[in-house]
Amino acid sequence: MARLGLGREAGDAAARKVMVVAEGTRESTTALQYALSHAILEQDELILLQIGNPSPWRNAFSTFLKRPMIGEEGGGGGAGGGGGGAGEGEVDFIEEMKRSCKVAQPNIEVRIVRAAVVEGKDKAMLILSQAMSLGIDVIIIGQRRSLSTMLGYKRGGGGNVRGTRMIDTVEFLIENSPCTCVAVQRKGQAGYLLNTKTHKNFWLLA
Secondary structure, eight states: OTTTTSOOOTTOOOOOEEEEEOOSSHHHHHHHHHIIIIIOOTTSEEEEEEESOOSOBOGGGHHHHHSOOTTOOGGGOOTTSSOSOTTTOOBOHHHHHHHHHHHHOTTSEEEEEEEOOOTTOOHHHHHHHHHHHHTOSEEEEEOOOOHHHHHTOOOOGGGOGGGGGGSOHHHHHHHHOSSEEEEEEEETTTEEEEEOSSOSSEEEEO
16 A cells, blocks of 8 residues: 555566656656656656647746756756756756656666647547557656645546546546556655545655
């Protein structure tokens, strides 16, 4: 239970594909930090999935770049620490994510997958289709506590695709992913609050 069925045991040699939904947000940063510290083993492949426009994101990702990742020394400065046009505040955040992953865990394979938005297909379905086509074993996604998730909106219309708009993207992925989907929230500096299909509001110390 402590590993939520992710197979992170010392003797577990089976390589897995772990996908982190990578966006220029704090929630996405939290998901990546959890993945690196609690979900990824050396033999696993980490896939960073970017949905939508690949152009640089502005300051939404700056806190990630300024904060050392697991395994980085504080004196080295994050990927954005002082480099490249301080006034501009633009970075290719997913490339910086990949770089920080290699600093934190040099032996893991990290791959970037960029998926274009498809008209008529919402974000949750796009993530699911990518997960299935890539043969993903674990999806890790940051979760923001919104009013809809707190109230637990249910999907209407007998589970059809249109009904997914009635429920948070993360909740839809948890309930419908063929593989394990872990939603991650940061709880102060003490740890993470995790949600999966079988574990709700599971507290894990950082």
